[in-house]
Amino acid sequence: MASPRRSLIVSDLRGGRNGADPPDSLPDNQAVEMLNVDNYTGLLANKRGGATLLTETGGTAFSGGVKSLFRFVPAASEAAAELWGIDGVATPLVKRMAGSTSFADVTLSDAIANRPQDATAATLNGKLFLAYDSTVDYLHVWDPNLATPRVRRVGFATPAAIAAPTNTGAGAYAAILRYYRVRWLQLTGTTTWRRSEPGTSVGFTPSGTGTGVIVAQPAVPSEQETHWEIEVSLDNSTFYRLSQTVIATTTYTDSAVTTTYSTNTLSAITGAYTKWTSVKYLLTDGNRLLGAGAHEAGGKNSRVWFTPVLGATDQGDDERVPNTTEQQNWVDLNENDGGAITGMGGPVYGAPYVFKYRQIWKLNPTGDVTVPYQPRKLIDGYGTVNHKSIISAKDSYGNPALYFLSPEGPCRIVIQGVQGGSATVQYLGRDIEDIWATINLAATTVLSHGIYHNDKHQVWWWVAVDGAANPTVKIVFDVLLGRFVEGDRIRGGWYKHDGKSAAAACSLMMSNTLGATMSQDLKPYIGQTDASAIWKCDTTALDDAGTAFQAYAKTKPLRLGLFGQNVAIGQSVLLAKAATGVTITQTLDRNYGLETRTSTVSLTADGSESRVIKKFEASDLAQAAAVQVQLGDSAAVATAQWALDALEVPVFQQENL
Secondary structure (H helix, E strand, O other), X not given: OOOOOEEEEXXXXXXXXXXXXXXXXXXXXXXXXXXXXXXXXXXXXXXXXXXXXXXXXXXOOOOOOEEEEXXXXXXXXXXXXXXXXXXXXXXXXXXXXXXXXXXXXXXXXXXXXXXXXXXXXXXXXXXXXXXXXXXXOOOEEEEOOOOOOXXXXXXXXXXXXXXXXXXXXXXXXXXXXXXXXXEEEEEEOOEEEEEOOOOOOEEEOOOOOOOEEEEEOOOOOOOOOOEEEEEEEOOOOXXXXXXXXXXXXXXXXXXXXXXXXXXXXXXXXOOOOOOOOOOOEEEEOOOOEEEEOOOOOOOOOOEEEEOOOOOOOOEOHHHOOOEOOOOEOEEEOOXXXXXXXXXXXXXXXXXXXXXXXXXXXXXXXOXXXXXXXXXXXXXXXXXXXXXXXXXXXXXXXXXXXXXXXXXXXXXXEEEEOHHHOEEEEEEOHHHHHHHHOOEOOOOOOOOEEEEEEHHHOEEEEEEOEOOOOOOOEXXXXXXXXXXXXXXXEEEOOEEEEOOHHHOEEEEEEEEOOOOOOOOOOEEEEEEEOOOOEEEEEEEOOOOEOOEOEOOEEEEOOEEOOXXXXXXXXXXXXXXXXXXXXXXXXXXXXXXXXXXXXXXXEEOOOOOOOOEEEEEOOOOOEEEEOEEEEEEEOOOOEOOOOOEEEEEEEEEEEEEEO
């Protein structure tokens, strides 16, 4: 006699997708696929938001794709945030959106020469610092303090030695040997924004029959300098500032009594204003700028440079890297060991983290002004594939965490203890090893990049797979749903997204509402690889800027009874959020593909209910030992977001086999 009816309830798929383990071995809360969905609201799944095109107005139109995006907050208020983009033409165009919904072209002192997709940026002291490959060995910065703001070089070239000074006038100016040298300055009022290293000094003894000494300005570097600074010394060792002269005045006459030289301001020691080299990666802790890697041949690939803290001298502290006998503002991290530096992350509790391809280093703050960081290797064997895949977020307990893509897959550093005293590397990627097996680590254009969507507590990574040169798949990790298992591994919380919004060369979090006042709620934005366009993601749009996508969850095979028994299932019932005009398709796969049956329900409410309970008509099956259920869109379709909470499958035992 057949047993009475029982119900099989599927009510929780918040363990996410698991494409690595055998389907029959999955825990009840995991699915074999979660495509274009997450569990932000639905216990089973909810369809992801669509994407909308950001209408591009103002300036020269982007072309060649949008390769890099940055968010710049120039003032204390995030309402003044700016959106920056770089395109992919032969001479890349840089544009900014500030206080409006229109872009404006940005003037660069030195054009981007190569790979605009590798450009990185950091905000410090009201400036946007930009690291990109140009034809000169300089870091660059957006300087709003110039009369005509532009992206200029950071620091100055060292001046050439001055020409031999000359006598002037008729008198009895003392014939005492002295030494002159000059520096370049950028001044606004009395504020020194930057200063160069001194040029080579030149000795001169006046004739004794003149009234002074004429010092001529050397050739200017044309790096937006506003003044030149003349320095003098009686011993060619201790120098004093004689004058700060506007750049248009090309000579300076020294008629000062030599005994008064020492009453002037003592000059900075040589090396205090060493300029930045052309680094690849940037990071800031709010008081210092850090840079690593080298674009130019011969540069140090495992060195991290850093500025003094802001306010150390209040004279260009954000644009100098001291390299003196007293202070060296750099640390080396085992050059040629573990590969070159591939990125930086953090800081967390004041500690920056530096990544090589297969090493991770922590720069421990010391509190010592002259030696502010003590490097410590955190781990061998783990590193990151690129800088733009390093993401600051948190773990399920609210601890700070750095997420990154290693060559082996996604990982994170969890920082715990008092002021981050304990840092542990955890592997996240077991559940998506089927996707990672297709990763193209040799992607020629963009391998990966990512963001942290704080409102949804999700880390998003775009990755290049199946030999593609650019990302075509997005992997999504919910930081609240991942769970610790043995061996410092995290399981659960993964989703796979495809469609047009997964084809992105770059990403950032930017204001949801753009305009004169930028909103402080943030949304993901991407540079779309198939067009020279910027898209806003996770919107209420029904599709990806006009292209529909399919979303569904597919369960593991559900065992309906003992082996050797045939089981019948009745018409299943779905609990879901009411959604007018939305149709959900259920596909039942009997006995591992022996038979497939499809049925649909409408999520339109019958009245004013917020949740609907709908029966899938004609969804019953007989002679089933196992059934696999797919719920969601039947195909790529432009439809409103839906959220599914539970499925009840009536089960009736039939005869034994």
